[in-house]
Amino acid sequence: MQRLAILASGSGSNAEKIMEHFQKSKKASVALIASNKTDVFVLERAKKFQVPTFTFSRKEMQEGKLLEKLKQEKIDWVILAGFLLKIPEDLIRAFPDRMVNIHPALLPNYGGKGMYGMHVHEAVKAAGDESTGITIHLVNENYDEGKIIFQAATAIDPSDTPEDIAQKVHALEHRYFPEVIDSLIK
Numbered sequence: 236m237q238r239l240a241i242l243a244s245g246s247g248s249n250a251e252k253i254m255e256h257f258q259k260s261k262k263a264s265v266a267l268i269a270s271n272k273t274d275v276f277v278l279e280r281a282k283k284f285q286v287p288t289f290t291f292s293r294k295e296m297q298e299g300k301l302l303e304k305l306k307q308e309k310i311d312w313v314i315l316a317g318f319l320l321k322i323p324e325d326l327i328r329a330f331p332d333r334m335v336n337i338h339p340a341l342l343p344n345y346g347g348k349g350m351y352g353m354h355v356h357e358a359v360k361a362a363g364d365e366s367t368g369i370t371i372h373l374v375n376e377n378y379d380e381g382k383i384i385f386q387a388a389t390a391i392d393p394s395d396t397p398e399d400i401a402q403k404v405h406a407l408e409h410r411y412f413p414e415v416i417d418s419l420i421k
């Protein structure tokens with residue numbers, strides 16, 4: 236049974252879908268929810284699924300405390316689901332082709348520094364794009380530039396607000412992220 240850790244910094248709606256999906260799985264389970272925040276809803280969602288949680292500061296992550304915990308918990312896969320800190324290189328190297336991130340746009344567009352959450356959807360709206368989507372990719376040292384595993388798109392209506400766009404993107408995330416993770420695990 237492979238063990239997944241989910242890193243999240245916020246609400247955790249994707250984390251919830253992943254925990255739900257793997258509850259029934261025979262090949263993997265969510266063994267840990269880790270966050271750099273102590274007051275975020277993802278920690279409540281973990282409780283609902285009886286998944287242990289681990290919180291840490293940026294400093295502790297940089298000192299290796301997160302990597303130590305992941306090793307202690309014998310984690311096989313690290314899933315970034317709305318994790319907003321830059322992952323230290325030693326942590327990325329510890330999970331070669333086993334660290335997966337989801338980005339709320341069609342990379343390489345709208346990636347890189349500062350492109351997260353509503354900033355992405357506001358930029359897509361401002362550009363007048365007719366579609367947007369999600370990208371699920373492996374994480375390497377250059378963060379949003381790892382190998383793309385999966386993308387899905389959705390149409391944008393001219394009347395859509397950035398919030399409407401966010402809703403359409405979240406729907407894609409919830410629909411595909413658990414299954415794409417599942418497909419990566421042998």
Ligand code: GRF
Nearest residue numbers: 246247248249317337338339
């Ligand atoms: C998602 O839009 C994801 O693409 C991005 O962060 C957001 C996390 O949302 N990386 P949630 O916390 O899973 O609801």
